[in-house]
Amino acid sequence: MASLPIKAILCMQLLALFMVAFSVIGINCSWDAEEGLLRKRSGVHQRQFDYFKLSLLWPATACRNTTRCCSSNACCRSSSLSEFTIHGLWADYNDGTWPACCSGPQFDKKEISTLLKPLRKYWPSFSCEAVSNCHHGKGTFWAHEWEKHGTCSYPVVHDEYEYFLTTLNVYFKYNVTGVLFEAGYVPSNSEKYPLGGIITAIQNAFHATPELICSGDDVEELRICFYKDFQPRDCASGSIIRRDRVSSGSCPQYVSLPAYGSWGLNNHTKAVS
Numbered sequence: 029m030a031s032l033p034i035k036a037i038l039c040m041q042l043l044a045l046f047m048v049a050f051s052v053i054g055i056n057c058s059w060d061a062e063e064g065l066l067r068k069r070s071g072v073h074q075r076q077f078d079y080f081k082l083s084l085l086w087p088a089t090a091c092r093n094t095t096r097c098c099s100s101n102a103c104c105r106s107s108s109l110s111e112f113t114i115h116g117l118w119a120d121y122n123d124g125t126w127p128a129c130c131s132g133p134q135f136d137k138k139e140i141s142t143l144l145k146p147l148r149k150y151w152p153s154f155s156c157e158a159v160s161n162c163h164h165g166k167g168t169f170w171a172h173e174w175e176k177h178g179t180c181s182y183p184v185v186h187d188e189y190e191y192f193l194t195t196l197n198v199y200f201k202y203n204v205t206g207v208l209f210e211a212g213y214v215p216s217n218s219e220k221y222p223l224g225g226i227i228t229a230i231q232n233a234f235h236a237t238p239e240l241i242c243s244g245d246d247v248e249e250l251r252i253c254f255y256k257d258f259q260p261r262d263c264a265s266g267s268i269i270r271r272d273r274v275s276s277g278s279c280p281q282y283v284s285l286p287a288y289g290s291w292g293l294n295n296h297t298k299a300v301s
């Protein structure tokens with residue numbers, strides 16, 4: 029997104045420099061500028077990622093095993109969560125692997141102070157436990173996502189603020205929950221839905237094939253993928269649709285989208301916090 033203007037400025041500067049100093053124009057400007065920056069930033073050469081994966085969590089499934097409450101655990105909020113929330117925006121390679129913990133500044137909550145309200149609502153943590161960061165320590169869910177994945181989305185994403193803002197914008201633009209609800213796939217503790225139907229609904233809406241992850245029969249994550257310019261594309265390790273069989277991640281042929289509040293959290297666990 030914002031990489032274009034910066035690339036363009038760098039290009040223009042480089043071109044101007046070369047034209048004035050050497051009258052040479054025959055370099056692949058954007059490529060050289062980008063690679064140079066990447067090297068400068070990480071010290072060692074870091075292979076650039078191929079595409080983005082926006083990973084979304086289904087809260088009722090993510091909260092099913094909740095045993096402890098605390099202020100950071102969205103499972104314990106009184107307001108119900110009945111739409112997919114953000115897990116993270118991940119930089120992936122086409123071969124199914126991904127870079128992790130690239131070089132970049134450590135997470136600093138101050139950087140995203142103006143985004144806290146939407147982040148708490150749409151990118152909450154579903155646990156009280158701290159998660160590992162990239163510096164042999166533990167921190168918040170947001171710190172984990174920025175340090176492990178966000179730092180590797182360079183040169184499309186340049187800093188922590190841009191990582192969180194970009195992810196929120198993509199999440200708002202591609203409303204997976206809205207697509208599923210419109211196709212009749214609404215939260216239910218009794219209905220089972222065909223996996224192929226859910227995949228088709230997303231394909232029809234975004235013209236790209238998603239990837240689903242299940243916990244038992246319950247949808248736990250739904251992932252949609254994007255080119256570096258944030259146009260939707262198929263997830264490289266996504267769903268496989270053959271004539272009469274659909275497979276995606278760990279999901280069975282019929283899946284549920286459990287309704288929020290169907291897990292075993294009660295007043296007793298709340299009291300323990």
Ligand SMILES: *[C@@H]1O[C@H](CO)[C@@H](O)[C@H](O)[C@H]1NC(C)=O
Pocket residue numbers: 056058059
């Ligand atoms: C210029 O760089 C782009 C990547 O930014 C690359 O795809 C392209 O092949 C390069 N062109 C030449 C002539 O080297």
Ligand SMILES: *[C@@H]1O[C@H](CO)[C@@H](O)[C@H](O)[C@H]1NC(C)=O
Pocket residue numbers: 089090091092093243244248
């Ligand atoms: C909940 O716990 C069960 C049993 O330990 C486990 O199989 C399942 O994967 C867990 N579900 C989630 C969403 O973590």
Ligand SMILES: *[C@@H]1O[C@H](CO)[C@@H](O)[C@H](O)[C@H]1NC(C)=O
Pocket residue numbers: 111199200203205206207209
């Ligand atoms: C997505 O769509 C649902 C259902 O139409 C709606 O309730 C929700 O507010 C939308 N979410 C976002 C983030 O726009």
Ligand SMILES: *[C@@H]1O[C@H](CO)[C@@H](O)[C@H](O)[C@H]1NC(C)=O
Pocket residue numbers: 294295
């Ligand atoms: C929890 O406590 C509230 C009152 O504080 C009560 O109305 C509700 O039934 C209790 N729920 C459970 C699951 O015990």
